[in-house]
Amino acid sequence: MPLNNNTLTNKKSSLSLFFKRFLAIFTPLFIIVFMILASIYYSLVKSLIDEIYDQEFLAVSLQKKQIKMETSSLISHIHFLSQEQHLGLLIKDGQINSQIRKEITNRFLNFSQTSTFYDQIRFIQNSGREIIRIDFKNGRSEVVDDNSLQNKKSRYYFKAVSGLQKNQIFVSQLDLKIENGKVERPYKPMVRLGMPVFGDENQRIGMVVVNYLANRFLTVLTETSQINPGEIMLLNGKSYWLKSKNPDDEWGFMFEDKKNRTFANKFPNEWKEISEKQEDQFETDNGLFTFYTINPFFLKNEKQLVQIMNPGDKYWKILSHVPMNYIRSEKISLLYSFLPVFFLLVFLLILGTLIITNISIQKSKKDWELETANQQLENKVSERTKQLSEINKDLAKEIVKHKKTEKKLQKKTNELERSNKELEEFAYIASHDLQEPLRKISSFSKLLEKRSIESLDEEGQKYLEFITSSVARMRTLISELLKYSKVSSSKINFDSVDLNDVIKAVLDDLGMVIKESNTQINFNNLPEIKADKTQMIQLMGNLVSNAIKYYEPGRNGGPKISINAKEEPNQWLVSVQDNGIGIDQSHYEKIFVIFQRLHGRNDFSGTGIGLGVCKKIVERHGGKIWVDSEKDKGSTFYFTIKN
Numbered sequence: 210m211p212l213n214n215n216t217l218t219n220k221k222s223s224l225s226l227f228f229k230r231f232l233a234i235f236t237p238l239f240i241i242v243f244m245i246l247a248s249i250y251y252s253l254v255k256s257l258i259d260e261i262y263d264q265e266f267l268a269v270s271l272q273k274k275q276i277k278m279e280t281s282s283l284i285s286h287i288h289f290l291s292q293e294q295h296l297g298l299l300i301k302d303g304q305i306n307s308q309i310r311k312e313i314t315n316r317f318l319n320f321s322q323t324s325t326f327y328d329q330i331r332f333i334q335n336s337g338r339e340i341i342r343i344d345f346k347n348g349r350s351e352v353v354d355d356n357s358l359q360n361k362k363s364r365y366y367f368k369a370v371s372g373l374q375k376n377q378i379f380v381s382q383l384d385l386k387i388e389n390g391k392v393e394r395p396y397k398p399m400v401r402l403g404m405p406v407f408g409d410e411n412q413r414i415g416m417v418v419v420n421y422l423a424n425r426f427l428t429v430l431t432e433t434s435q436i437n438p439g440e441i442m443l444l445n446g447k448s449y450w451l452k453s454k455n456p457d458d459e460w461g462f463m464f465e466d467k468k469n470r471t472f473a474n475k476f477p478n479e480w481k482e483i484s485e486k487q488e489d490q491f492e493t494d495n496g497l498f499t500f501y502t503i504n505p506f507f508l509k510n511e512k513q514l515v516q517i518m519n520p521g522d523k524y525w526k527i528l529s530h531v532p533m534n535y536i537r538s539e540k541i542s543l544l545y546s547f548l549p550v551f552f553l554l555v556f557l558l559i560l561g562t563l564i565i566t567n568i569s570i571q572k573s574k575k576d577w578e579l580e581t582a583n584q585q586l587e588n589k590v591s592e593r594t595k596q597l598s599e600i601n602k603d604l605a606k607e608i609v610k611h612k613k614t615e616k617k618l619q620k621k622t623n624e625l626e627r628s629n630k631e632l633e634e635f636a637y638i639a640s641h642d643l644q645e646p647l648r649k650i651s652s653f654s655k656l657l658e659k660r661s662i663e664s665l666d667e668e669g670q671k672y673l674e675f676i677t678s679s680v681a682r683m684r685t686l687i688s689e690l691l692k693y694s695k696v697s698s699s700k701i702n703f704d705s706v707d708l709n710d711v712i713k714a715v716l717d718d719l720g721m722v723i724k725e726s727n728t729q730i731n732f733n734n735l736p737e738i739k740a741d742k743t744q745m746i747q748l749m750g751n752l753v754s755n756a757i758k759y760y761e762p763g764r765n766g767g768p769k770i771s772i773n774a775k776e777e778p779n780q781w782l783v784s785v786q787d788n789g790i791g792i793d794q795s796h797y798e799k800i801f802v803i804f805q806r807l808h809g810r811n812d813f814s815g816t817g818i819g820l821g822v823c824k825k826i827v828e829r830h831g832g833k834i835w836v837d838s839e840k841d842k843g844s845t846f847y848f849t850i851k852n
Contacts, residue, residue, distance in 0.1 A: 223570075230569055235562040242554055250547050254540055261536065265439045265499040265529040266490055272430060272441060272527045273501045279426045280505040283402060283419075284517070287378055290320065290330065291404040291417040299406075300334060300414040310340065314352055317343045321350035328386065328399055328420040332406070335371075335415055337362025345422075361418075370403035370416045379403040380506045382522045383423055383451055385463050392463055398423040398451070427452045439499065439529035446523055448473035448480050472528075483526060497531040701741045701829060708735035708749075708783070711742065712772060715750045719757070726757050727767035735774050736781055738850050740830055748826045749785070751819040752846050756787035759844075780832070780852050786845040792838040800836065823848070 293316060295309045317330045321343045332341040339358040343350055361367045369379045379402065386397035403418040430441045430452045443452040448471040450458045461467035473480040479493055483500050490499045504524050506517045712732050716723065723730065730753065738745075753770060760768040771786045792800060801824040827834040827848045838844035 226573075227566060227570055230573075231562060231566045234565055234569070235559065238558055238562065239555070242558055246547075246551055246554065250544070253543060253547070257539055257543060258536065261438060261497065261531060261539070262490060262499075264437060265497065265531060268437045268439065268441060269499050269501050269527050269529050273503050275429055276426055276503055276505060276525070276527070283400070283421055284378065284506065286320075286324070286327075287402045287404050287417065287419055290317070290419065291406050293317075293417075296332075296406055296417075297408045297414065299332070299340070301408065305334075305340060314341050314343075317341060318350055318352055321345055326422045326425045328397060328422050329418075330420075331361075331418045333361055333367060333416050333418060335413060336360070337367055340415065366401045366403050366418060367416070370405055370418065373403075373405050375405065375407055375411075377405070377516045380517055383445070383525075385460055386420070392460075396460065398427060398460075437529070438535055439497070439531040442472075442528045442530065444472050444526040444528060446525075447471065448484070448526075451525065483528070494533060495530075496533040497529075497536065499529040499531075501527045503527060701744070703739050704742060705737055706740045706742045706745055707737045708745070708774065711735075711745045711749055714746050715753055718746075718750055719754060722754070722757060726760070728757050728770065729767065730770045730772070732772035735772065735783075736776070738781060738852070740850060744826045744829075748823050748848075751823050752785040755819060756785065756789055756844075759789040760787070761790050776852065777849075780849045782847060782849055784845055784847050786843065788843040791840040791842050792836060792844055793840055794838070797836055797838075801834070 293313055296313055299306055299309050299313060313332070317332075321327055321330050325345065325348075327343075328345055330341075330343040331339055334340050337360045339353075339361060342353040342358055344353055345351075366379060366381060369381075373379060381401040383398060383400050386393045386399050400421045400423055401418060402421065403416050405416050406414055408414045427443065430443055440454045441452075442450060442454070445451055445462075447462065449460070449462045450470075450472060451460070453459050458470055461470040473484075476495055476498075479491075479495060479498055482489070482491060483498065487502045488500060490497070492498070502524050503526075505522060709732070712730075712735065716730065722728075749772075753772075756770045757768050769788045771784075773784050773786075775782045775784075801820050823846075824834050827850075831851045832849040834846065834848040836844055836846050
């Protein structure tokens with residue numbers, strides 16, 4: 210009996226071990242397989258969504274081209290009809306030429322029968338009376354008899370065309386045909402086009418007016434909606450449907466009871482974005498929206514034979530809407546098609562894991578003796594680990610201490626950067642605001658000089674002259690300080706800059722000074738760099754003007770300046786060499802600090818800011834600037850720009 214109990218206990222232990230080992234192997238493999246399959250599934254979903262996006266974008270784009278081709282042909286047709294041969298001879302001295310009228314009527318009839326998409330083609334004389342009218346009914350074109358011709362003087366399109374000049378065309382908005390004050394049924398969407406006609410003596414004799422049946426391209430929109438997942442619609446500028454999947458939504462602006470039936474009322478957030486952009490594709494909780502804005506009667510890149518005057522519709526919106534339910538259903542369908550593959554792989558994974566687990570259990574039994582022998586070694590390792598743990602604790606304390614020090618240092622750095630920025634902003638604001646009182650001082654000193662110069666004694670005049678010169682010097686200092694502040698605060702626009710063009714711009718700016726000082730400037734084959742062109746011109750201008758300024762007249766035949774560039778690893782080294790008075794080595798750092806001058810104002814003019822501006826520009830471009838000079842033998846300024 211005890212033997213049976215031990216056997217049962219061993220079996221339970223073996224099963225427990227087998228189950229645990231199975232889970233240990235199966236779980237990570239299942240997670241990996243699941244993640245791979247999930248990645249594949251989401252990749253397929255993305256491809257599906259991208260395909261829907263591309264399909265809708267293409268559908269809307271094709272509709273845009275179709276409509277544009279159609280409207281362009283309308284312009285060509287009305288221009289062709291109004292320029293019909295002998296049409297200008299139809300009316301002369303108020304009399305209608307019956308023979309020409311008959312010829313033109315036959316031509317209009319043939320044109321209507323051939324085109325089949327004009328409801329009416331008419332010639333109306335200046336009095337408003339219809340002279341020729343061709344109606345297209347039940348698939349046939351017919352000439353309206355004289356008794357049925359009407360006077361259209363009161364109609365809006367007659368008034369609009371009457372005000373046009375030669376080669377100008379009137380285009381109405383796209384709406385429904387109205388007969389006897391009511392919308393004709395079935396609906397006839399149409400656009401009216403009119404163009405004045407002038408006689409052989411350049412006098413206005415009437416106009417050609419056509420009624421275009423817009424069902425021609427609106428039907429194409431319906432056919433496209435049937436083959437695409439999205440609903441293709443056409444909206445006017447006020448978001449009324451000109452074409453919709455639901456016919457009850459169409460032509461709301463033509464009926465009082467449908468005035469509020471607009472796309473903007475149904476999709477207010479989406480219409481806000483659509484109305485503000487020319488074209489886009491975006492997704493909201495209501496689905497995917499793809500749209501183009503089309504100016505149907507805007508002529509572009511065409512020979513300007515005619516001019517469209519104030520078209521009734523400034524623009525239309527061709528829009529595709531794929532409901533979110535459709536996108537969700539496509540994702541679910543893809544998921545259902547993917548599940549059999551998933552379950553098959555899980556089954557194979559379970560089968561493989563069972564085999565691996567069995568092999569692993571057999572191996573574990575053989576390894577048990579080895580594990581027992583290694584126990585003592587593990588105990589020693591455990592003791593060593595404990596010692597290392599203590600060491601790690603001490604090391605962790607040092608790391609915490611080091612991080613605190615780093616945080617303090619970073620805080621100080623941030624405070625210093627903020628302080629520098631505030632100082633630069635203060636300098637800019639202060640220098641800007643100081644100009645107003647300076648202008649007042651300057652104005653009043655000039656006024657005092659003008660009015661009271663004769664009443665001042667020699668000492669008073671001297672004081673007044675001192676005020677004037679001080680104001681001028683202060684204004685110069687403020688101007689330079691503003692330049693320095695702008696260098697620090699303005700945004701750098703990195704672009705490809707040819708240093709040869711920069712030097713040419715500097716030569717143009719300093720042309721008069723270069724000519725008067727007989728300066729020779731040599732440069733050739735300078736590189737193209739990534740930099741802010743305006744600041745590069747300012748940098749090179751300061752260095753060149755300094756080289757001219759700090760030259761001892763009468764020595765060596767005039768200033769000589771050489772500008773060169775050398776390519777180094779990851780950067781360009783640019784040098785500006787002169788033959789000026791040179792700089793003592795002890796002043797190498799001082800000259801790049803603003804307001805630090807090495808000479809008196811009577812010796813050399815300037816504010817002491819120019820080289821400070823140069824240093825700021827170079828540093829903002831990630832480079833360095835320095836000088837190498839020898840007293841009375843000239844200086845060479847070097848700066849680096851990242852390549």
